[in-house]
Amino acid sequence: MKRTHRIAVVCGLIGIISGCSTLNDQQWYQETKEASVKAADTVTDTTSKTFKRMQHYLAEKDVLQTFHDAGEHSEAAVLDVLHKSKLHAGANTSKATPHGTGTAPPTKGQPTSAAVPQKYAGNLRWPVDAGIVSSEFGARWGKQHKGIDIAADAGEPVYAIADADVIYAGDGLRGYGNVVILRHDAQMTSLYAHNSELKVHQGDHVTQGTLISLLGNTGHSTGPHVHFEIREGDTAINPRTLLPPSKLAEAGGQRLGIASARN
Numbered sequence: 210m211k212r213t214h215r216i217a218v219v220c221g222l223i224g225i226i227s228g229c230s231t232l233n234d235q236q237w238y239q240e241t242k243e244a245s246v247k248a249a250d251t252v253t254d255t256t257s258k259t260f261k262r263m264q265h266y267l268a269e270k271d272v273l274q275t276f277h278d279a280g281e282h283s284e285a286a287v288l289d290v291l292h293k294s295k296l297h298a299g300a301n302t303s304k305a306t307p308h309g310t311g312t313a314p315p316t317k318g319q320p321t322s323a324a325v326p327q328k329y330a331g332n333l334r335w336p337v338d339a340g341i342v343s344s345e346f347g348a349r350w351g352k353q354h355k356g357i358d359i360a361a362d363a364g365e366p367v368y369a370i371a372d373a374d375v376i377y378a379g380d381g382l383r384g385y386g387n388v389v390i391l392r393h394d395a396q397m398t399s400l401y402a403h404n405s406e407l408k409v410h411q412g413d414h415v416t417q418g419t420l421i422s423l424l425g426n427t428g429h430s431t432g433p434h435v436h437f438e439i440r441e442g443d444t445a446i447n448p449r450t451l452l453p454p455s456k457l458a459e460a461g462g463q464r465l466g467i468a469s470a471r472n
């Protein structure tokens with residue numbers, strides 16, 4: 210078949226579904242191929258970008274490990290948020306009590322725990338895909354550091370470690386800067402501080418891996434990092450005891466993910 214005939218046949222078939230005023234088979238092939246390669250590359254792209262960021266952070270490790278909290282965080286302000294949200298945990302039935310004065314239906318901007326289970330049974334993920342742990346949980350400056358600090362470039366995406374209700378998103382907790390607090394069940398909450406930008410609002414429900422903020426340098430902070438806490442009730446616990454091992458993902462035989470500045 211001559212080429213001009215082949216173009217006409219292909220064009221005729223394609224024309225049925227897409228119109229074919231200017232399309233020839235070469236163009237069609239090229240566009241289809243590009244679209245399919247683009248789709249297939251999305252996952253690879255993400256992994257490869259994470260790998261590149263991690264390599265960059267490892268190269269800058271000496272600088273990044275100087276980025277951490279600069280001073281006090283208001284414990285009282287955090288406990289106030291936790292206690293207020295606890296009042297709602299498991300109480301949202303959306304039905305009034307027999308006395309007619311019961312739980313009000315959730316209103317926008319108010320804490321709600323309708324979707325929070327009594328006990329979260331799933332796994333946790335790290336709050337960022339790449340970064341350097343610049344300060345561990347535990348004794349620091351004669352006090353207890355209630356989280357771990359993970360340093361990275363400002364704008365590094367920060368993700369929900371598990372399904373949760375957003376019980377706080379704002380900059381009103383002294384020292385924490387722009388901070389998000391998530392409630393995962395009746396006891397467990399997580400906190401992400403010093404963000405440059407918040408991507409969720411109080412009252413939102415998020416699933417594991419939802420982008421909740423962009424890492425930053427707000428509040429009492431020496432440089433871009435996320436101060437990250439996990440609490441059971443009022444008590445902060447070492448996130449490393451609950452999170453997966455610190456090397457997160459694996460691709461092309463090379464391990465990626467969070468690195469400790471001590472490595």
Ligand SMILES: [Zn+2]
Nearest residue numbers: 278357358436
């Ligand atoms: Zn910290």
